[in-house]
Amino acid sequence: MNELILHHYDFSPFSEKIRLIFGLKALPWRSVVIPSVMPKPDLVRLTGGYRHTPVLQIGADIFCDTRLIARELDRRYPQPSLFGANPPGLTAAVEAWAERDLFWPIARYVSGTNAEEVAPELHADRAAMRGKHTPSIARLKALAERSLGLVQAQIPPIEDMLGQGRAYLLSDAPGLADFAVYHALWFLKAMPIDCSAVLAPFPRIGSWMERIGSIGHGRSADMSPLEALDVAARARPARARPTDAAASDPPLGTWLALRPEEYVTDEIVGDLVYADRDELAIHRLDSALGDVVVHFPRVGYALRLIEKAAP
Numbered sequence: 001m002n003e004l005i006l007h008h009y010d011f012s013p014f015s016e017k018i019r020l021i022f023g024l025k026a027l028p029w030r031s032v033v034i035p036s037v038m039p040k041p042d043l044v045r046l047t048g049g050y051r052h053t054p055v056l057q058i059g060a061d062i063f064c065d066t067r068l069i070a071r072e073l074d075r076r077y078p079q080p081s082l083f084g085a086n087p088p089g090l091t092a093a094v095e096a097w098a099e100r101d102l103f104w105p106i107a108r109y110v111s112g113t114n115a116e117e118v119a120p121e122l123h124a125d126r127a128a129m130r131g132k133h134t135p136s137i138a139r140l141k142a143l144a145e146r147s148l149g150l151v152q153a154q155i156p157p158i159e160d161m162l163g164q165g166r167a168y169l170l171s172d173a174p175g176l177a178d179f180a181v182y183h184a185l186w187f188l189k190a191m192p193i194d195c196s197a198v199l200a201p202f203p204r205i206g207s208w209m210e211r212i213g214s215i216g217h218g219r220s221a222d223m224s225p226l227e228a229l230d231v232a233a234r235a236r237p238a239r240a241r242p243t244d245a246a247a248s249d250p251p252l253g254t255w256l257a258l259r260p261e262e263y264v265t266d267e268i269v270g271d272l273v274y275a276d277r278d279e280l281a282i283h284r285l286d287s288a289l290g291d292v293v294v295h296f297p298r299v300g301y302a303l304r305l306i307e308k309a310a311p
């Protein structure tokens with residue numbers, strides 16, 4: 001059976017969400033450390049253009065975006081469940097809030113506070129990802145100050161969620177909703193200047209974070225980027241499950257270009273091989289790797305039908 005290969009880097013909060021899922025499910029995995037800024041030639045060879053972090057590789061199947069990676073891991077390894085007895089929609093709602101309204105002010109607060117501590121390339125890369133010019137240090141610091149209020153406004157509701165006699169946000173067992181909120185708060189401590197003082201007045205959050213942190217990351221062993229490419233080249237993509245497409249989806253075989261809606265990053269081009277309520281998967285023929293299938297969540301991705309390029 002193909003190994004779980006995570007392409008990630010240490011200070012990536014979205015990667016921390018997936019590393020904790022490996023811990024909760026006690027899964028063995030291989031760790032490929034990727035650059036935190038472009039260029040990322042080995043990763044992009046696998047994905048066809050997706051440059052975000054993390055990416056999960058299973059043979060010649062490439063899973064992009066933690067919303068899909070989490071659900072794919074839960075489908076393959078259902079115990080313990082990431083959703084527990086809660087309706088999955090409740091978890092998805094908490095995840096969507098945590099990874100947009102909560103996470104981005106935290107990211108701006110931490111990055112601005114650490115503006116002089118991190119490599120200048122990081123600021124340039126993240127601005128370019130959004131189609132913007134590189135901000136000055138003064139602008140980053142001003143943004144950090146403005147973001148602090150938004151961060152502070154959103155922490156008390158988390159303390160409240162832990163105040164109903166539950167050990168975790170939605171129940172007595174840890175799940176995906178916890179990991180989505182945790183990784184946003186975890187980022188407060190991920191850079192040289194620790195920004196976690198904003199959490200000090202909230203004791204329930206403090207002990208919940210300790211409980212989540214103690215779940216750990218499962219068992220990992222390093223793998224080089226070239227070894228990961230070799231795994232993809234030797235494997236064939238898994239046979240697609242029966243498709244459960246929406247009426248508005250293009251037929252299988254249609255050529256598509258996909259990209260994350262919130263960024264101006266490269267599109268990924270291929271033919272549609274699978275669609276269900278949560279996922280779209282496209283097939284690519286790579287000159288070095290052969291057949292690869294790249295999987296995306298449906299939500300959050302812009303999709304464009306294209307003419308197949310002439311051979």
Ligand SMILES: N[C@@H](CCC(=O)N[C@@H](CS)C(=O)NCC(=O)O)C(=O)O
Nearest residue numbers: 012013014036051052053065066067
């Ligand atoms: N919706 C994506 C967001 C991923 C994301 O924004 N990751 C950050 C790192 S934590 C990123 O890609 N930064 C730019 C990079 O690593 O190249 C997901 O859930 O995976």
